[in-house]
Each structure stands twice: as structure tokens, then as C-alpha cells.
Amino acid sequence: MTDLKDRKPILQLVGVRKTFNDFAAVEKIDLDIFEGEFFTIVGPSGSGKTTMLRMLAGMEAPSEGNITLHGERINDVPANKRPTCLVFQSLALFPHMSVGQNIEFPLKIKGVDAASRKARALELMAIVRLPASYYGKNVMKCSGGERQRVALARALAYDPEVLFFDEPLSAIDYKLKKVLEKELKDLHRETGKTFIYITHSLEEAMVMSDRIGVMRAGRLVQVGTPEEIYAAPVDRFVSEFVGEVNVIEVTRAGEGWQGVDVPGAFRAAAPHDQPQAHSAFVVIRPEYMRFLKDGEAADNMLEGVVYNEYSLGSRIQYQVRVGEKVMLVELSRANALPAAANRNVRLGWDVADAISVKA
Amino acid sequence: MEQDKLRTRVLIAGWTTFVVLLVYLPIACVALASFTKARYFAFPVRAFSTEWWEKTADSIEISMIVQNSLLVAAVVTVFSVVIAFFGALAFARYDWTGRRLYQKLILLPVFFPQPVLGLALLLAYSALGISTSWMTAVFAHMVWIVPVVTLIIAIKVYGFDPTLEEAAFDLGASRLKVMTHVTLPLLWPGIWSGALFAFLLSWGNFPLSLYTAGADSTVPKWLYAKMVAGYTPMVPALGTMATLAAAAVLLGGGLVGLIMKKARAA
Numbered sequence: 001m002t003d004l005k006d007r008k009p010i011l012q013l014v015g016v017r018k019t020f021n022d023f024a025a026v027e028k029i030d031l032d033i034f035e036g037e038f039f040t041i042v043g044p045s046g047s048g049k050t051t052m053l054r055m056l057a058g059m060e061a062p063s064e065g066n067i068t069l070h071g072e073r074i075n076d077v078p079a080n081k082r083p084t085c086l087v088f089q090s091l092a093l094f095p096h097m098s099v100g101q102n103i104e105f106p107l108k109i110k111g112v113d114a115a116s117r118k119a120r121a122l123e124l125m126a127i128v129r130l131p132a133s134y135y136g137k138n139v140m141k142c143s144g145g146e147r148q149r150v151a152l153a154r155a156l157a158y159d160p161e162v163l164f165f166d167e168p169l170s171a172i173d174y175k176l177k178k179v180l181e182k183e184l185k186d187l188h189r190e191t192g193k194t195f196i197y198i199t200h201s202l203e204e205a206m207v208m209s210d211r212i213g214v215m216r217a218g219r220l221v222q223v224g225t226p227e228e229i230y231a232a233p234v235d236r237f238v239s240e241f242v243g244e245v246n247v248i249e250v251t252r253a254g255e256g257w258q259g260v261d262v263p264g265a266f267r268a269a270a271p272h273d274q275p276q277a278h279s280a281f282v283v284i285r286p287e288y289m290r291f292l293k294d295g296e297a298a299d300n301m302l303e304g305v306v307y308n309e310y311s312l313g314s315r316i317q318y319q320v321r322v323g324e325k326v327m328l329v330e331l332s333r334a335n336a337l338p339a340a341a342n343r344n345v346r347l348g349w350d351v352a353d354a355i356s357v358k359a
Numbered sequence: 360m361e362q363d364k365l366r367t368r369v370l371i372a373g374w375t376t377f378v379v380l381l382v383y384l385p386i387a388c389v390a391l392a393s394f395t396k397a398r399y400f401a402f403p404v405r406a407f408s409t410e411w412w413e414k415t416a417d418s419i420e421i422s423m424i425v426q427n428s429l430l431v432a433a434v435v436t437v438f439s440v441v442i443a444f445f446g447a448l449a450f451a452r453y454d455w456t457g458r459r460l461y462q463k464l465i466l467l468p469v470f471f472p473q474p475v476l477g478l479a480l481l482l483a484y485s486a487l488g489i490s491t492s493w494m495t496a497v498f499a500h501m502v503w504i505v506p507v508v509t510l511i512i513a514i515k516v517y518g519f520d521p522t523l524e525e526a527a528f529d530l531g532a533s534r535l536k537v538m539t540h541v542t543l544p545l546l547w548p549g550i551w552s553g554a555l556f557a558f559l560l561s562w563g564n565f566p567l568s569l570y571t572a573g574a575d576s577t578v579p580k581w582l583y584a585k586m587v588a589g590y591t592p593m594v595p596a597l598g599t600m601a602t603l604a605a606a607a608v609l610l611g612g613g614l615v616g617l618i619m620k621k622a623r624a625a
Binding site for chain 2: 057058059078079080084085086088090092094095096105106108109110154155158
């Protein structure tokens with residue numbers, strides 16, 4: 001998906017807010033979701049992402065603001081009248097029905113005759129890569145991955161314009177998850193439908209999404225493509241959410257920054273304008289850090305002692321103590337530091353690889 | 360180790376046999392007494408005959424009493440299950456203010472002494488000018504049985520995942536279709552065992568019927584009356600028959616439940 005600008009918004013949220021008693025689960029959200037995009041809302045538990053999804057799916061009504069679908073206000077349209085469908089975290093497969101009956105459920109509700117239902121169910125089973133022999137199988141006897149596919153086929157049988165996913169892969173083991181993530185992305189391409197996905201794992205979001213919205217404490221902190229989120233996180237929260245990073249607390253000092261929790265002066269790129277900020281954080285990814293040879297200089301430098309090293313497979317991660325603080329350095333195995341333990345080292349990184357983010 | 364296991368098994372077998380004997384011996388005695396040839400209740404039974412079973416089966420009076428009991432039990436079952444089903448949803452499915460109070464209040468009648476409850480209802484009926492009959496007995500039974508059935512169905516409701524209802528609703532089903540296609544089929548085993556309990560508890564109830572059935576007699580009421588005055592071996596015969604019938608209902612009901620479960624799993 002290249003030109004989001006050319007796309008029409010399908011779902012729009014304007015000033016959407018949801019409160020439970022005095023607690024605001026979702027705060028003033030403005031967001032356009034475009035037709036056919038794979039949009040992922042990512043955030044830690046309690047960030048309000050599930051509440052937001054439930055509002056989009058029609059299971060909760062917003063306390064304030066408007067949700068529109070194709071420009072029409074749908075705030076009070078119940079879930080069974082919306083052309084949207086949610087794949088639940090628990091999948092919510094009907095345990096008293098077979099695989100086929102589960103998939104046919106929305107068709108049966110619509111009053112489709114048995115023969116057409118079965119034909120469509122078998123079609124969908126092929127799409128989600130379920131063998132046709134599973135048609136009569138007890139759904140409770142299916143494996144985790146198979147159930148996932150049944151839930152997906154059932155949602156597709158409803159033929160929704162927008163499909164919602166509430167962390168459906170969270171209980172699946174890592175290897176299968178990777179397979180299913182890619183299948184989901186393929187399915188998105190094949191169906192051309194709008195997918196809205198919720199997860200607490202940014203890694204999962206990165207793999208599949210066209211755009212990601214990061215939520216924190218009921219607010220959308222940042223919306224952007226996976227590249228934008230990765231390269232230019234808007235604040236410390238987002239940067240740490242993206243993965244393991246080094247974060248240095250700093251205060252402004254002329255053109256650059258003065259370290260607060262480690263000694264030294266630092267310079268960093270500022271992808272998001274924040275000219276007046278007095279204090280900030282400088283974020284550096286572990287893979288952008290390197291050990292400096294004697295006499296070698298870099299834009300930014302720190303001295304420390306290697307405390308521990310971890311193998312990450314093709315890469316090695318070093319924990320370096322700088323005073324009280326621990327910094328992470330990741331090197332490819334080919335560049336490994338020999339006899340690393342307890343070694344005094346100098347860390348270096350370039351201005352372009354460090355970014356300053358707001359506190 | 361092996362010896363320990365053996366000892367465990369012997370102890371379990373011994374203990375359970377003891378408990379079963381303890382519970383069934385009195386019933387066996389009643390059954391034994393019904394096969395006597397004599398007119399009076401006396402042990403040991405000297406001569407056996409099926410005479411009193413035949414007489415019981417042929418008795419018009421007893422057939423009417425059995426019909427009364429069946430009618431009361433059937434009506435109690437239908438009303439109790441309907442009331443208890445929705446009561447159980449309120450008990451276990453929904454979160455609402457006053458739920459905890461309701462959960463306690465609904466269970467209280469189970470522990471209320473039944474003779475006192477029967478007498479209280481009798482007084483209430485006469486104060487309201489309602490003449491007692493099998494219909495007033497139905498109401499009395501329900502006061503005690505609805506809470507029991509509510510609890511039985513509520514246990515099933517606790518294990519019910521409400522997101523299944525949401526999923527069905529989200530897939531286009533109306534509230535009614537969610538109920539008929541998802542909620543009811545999944546709670547069916549609980550409803551079924553609730554119905555069996557309702558029927559059997561009503562069938563065997565004596566203290567409430569005694570006070571509130573008026574001139575209409577039921578099986579336990581008749582048994583009591585005949586034991587107090589005018590004993591015949593038809594008393595143990597009918598008692599045994601009633602017990603066997605209850606066992607048949609229970610076994611049959613269990614079998615129906617099992618067959619339905621099998622049919623669904625296939």
C-alpha cells in the first residue's frame with residue numbers, strides 16, 4: 001500500500017471518548033482509517049485499545065464524539081447491524097457446533113439455504129487453508145491454529161467490509177504465530193477488505209500493518225507506518241515500546257544536550273520538532289552503538305565496563321555499565337568483542353543514529 | 360508402593376460399599392416388606408407374594424394419587440425451569456447492583472424448614488381466601504424448588520463464555536436468535552438436569568404437600584396417611600414403586616442427556 005492519500009476513509013473517529021463512571025478509557029481520539037488498509041492499534045494492557053475496538057465493532061457506544069462509516073454516523077448502530085465483524089481474542093467459536101456449522105452461522109442467520117451455505121463454507125475453508133475433511137469435525141477437537149482459521153472463515157462468511165481482530169494470536173506459540181501472521185497478511189491482500197488489528201506486541205504489528213497507531217493511557221500517541229514508528233518514535237514511551245533501546249535523560253545545553261543520568265554532552269537528530277523543550281530523552285538503538293578502538297572518536301561517546309554478554313543467535317548483545325546505568329550494545333557475531341567480561345570500553349554512536357524525544 | 364496402592368483400593372472399596380449399604384438398606388427393607396403375604400408390617404417376612412403389588416397396580420385410588428403427583432411435578436417442573444433459567448442468568452451471567460443480595464436471598468428458601476413453610480403458606484392461603492388444592496401445592500413446591508433449580512442452572516451459566524453471545528450478535532444474529540442458537544443450546548445440559556431435579560423433588564415432597572394440597576392427595580401424602588392409620592402392604596409397595604419410578608426418571612434423563620451430547624459431538 002503506497003498512496004494512502006488517494007484512499008477514501010472508511011471509518012472515521014472524531015473526538016471519540018469513552019468513560020466508565022469517572023474513568024476515561026479512551027480520550028479524545030481523532031483517526032481516519034482508509035479503505036482496504038491493514039491498521040494495527042498497539043498498546044500495553046489498559047491502554048484502551050480493546051475499548052476502542054469494541055466501540056468500532058458496535059459493542060460499546062462512545063460517551064462523546066462520533067464514529068462514521070462511509071461518512072454515516074454509526075455511534076448507536078448495534079453490532080449485528082454493522083457490516084463489520086470481530087475475531088475475538090478467545091475466538092469465541094461455538095463449542096456445540098462443528099467446523100462447518102461455525103462457519104455457516106452468519107449465513108444461516110441470513111437465511112441462506114443449506115446447500116449454498118455448505119458450498120460457501122467449503123470455499124472459505126479453502127481460502128483459510130483448512131482441509132475440506134474438517135467440515136464435520138468437532139470444533140473443540142481442532143488445534144489452536146485450526147481454530148484460528150475457523151474463526152477467520154466464520155468472520156469472512158459474514159462478508160464484512162471491515163474485519164476487527166482482538167489479539168487473536170496471543171495464545172499461539174511463536175512458530176505458528178509467525179506463519180499465521182503472514183497468512184493473515186496474505187488474506188488481507190486477497191480479500192482487499194479493511195483489517196483493524198489490536199495487539200500489545202509491536203513486533204506483530206510491524207510484520208502485518210500498513211499503518212500503526214500506538215496507544216497509551218487512552219490516547220493515540222503516534223500514528224504512522226511501521227517505518228515511521230521504528231525510525232522516529234514520538235516519545236520515550238513509543239521508543240521503548242518498539243524494542244530494547246538505550247534511553248539517556250538529558251537537559252538542553254546550547255545546540256546539544258547534557259546528560260543527566262550519565263555524564264557527557266550529546267547530540268542527536270530531532271525528527272519531531274520540539275524547539276522549546278528543556279529536558280528530553282536521547283534514544284539510541286543497541287545495534288547503532290559500537291565499541292571504539294583506542295584513539296578512535298565518534299559524535300557521541302561514553303565510557304563503561306562490560307558486565308555481561310548474551311547471544312541472540314546471529315548477534316551478540318553486551319550489557320555495559322556506565323555508572324549506575326546499563327547500556328545495551330548489539331554487534332553481529334563477526335564483530336564480536338573478544339574477552340568482553342569486565343573490560344573497560346568506550347561506546348560511540350553517530351548523531352544521525354540518535355534521536356531526541358520529548359519527556 | 361504396590362502394597363500402599365492395594366491398601367488404598369481396598370479401603371476405598373470397603374468404605375464406598377459401607378456408604379451404599381447404609382443408604383440403600385432401609386429402601387431394601389421397604390421393598391422386602393412389600394412382598395409379604397401377610398396383612399401387617401412384621402419382620403422377618405415369612406411368606407412372599409406379589410399380591411400387594413398387584414392390588415396397588417389395580418387400585419383406582421392409587422392411580423388417581425399418582426396422577427395428582429405427576430401433574431403437580433410436571434407443572435412445577437415447567438414453571439420452575441422457566442423462572443429459574445432467567446433467574447440463573449441474573450444470578451451468574453450479568454453484573455448488576457444488588458446481585459450479591461439476590462444470590463443470597465434466592466438460596467435462603469432452600470434451608471427454610473419445609474413444615475414451617477407449608478404451614479405459613481396454608482395460613483397465607485386461608486387469609487387470602489384461596490382454597491387449597493393441587494394448584495396451591497404447585498406454588499408451595501415452587502417456593503422451595505425454584506431456588507434449587509436456579510442454583511443448578513447457575514452452575515452451568517458460570518461456565519458459559521458470554522463472548523459467545525457477543526460473537527453471535529456481531530455475526531448478525533438478533534437477540535432472540537442469539538438465545539435460541541447459542542445460549543439455550545449451550546445451557547441445555549444445566550436446564551435438563553434442573554428439570555430432572557425439579558420433577559423428582561416435587562414428586563417426593565411430603566411436608567409442603569401435606570399442608571398445601573388440601574383435599575388432593577399425592578403419593579407421599581397418601582403413604583403418610585396410610586401409615587398413621589389403616590396400614591396395608593400397599594404402602595411399601597407404592598413406596599418402592601415411587602422410588603423405582605424416580606430412579607427410572609433419573610437414569611432415563613441422564614441417558615437422554617448423554618445421547619444428546621454424543622449426537623452433538625459426532
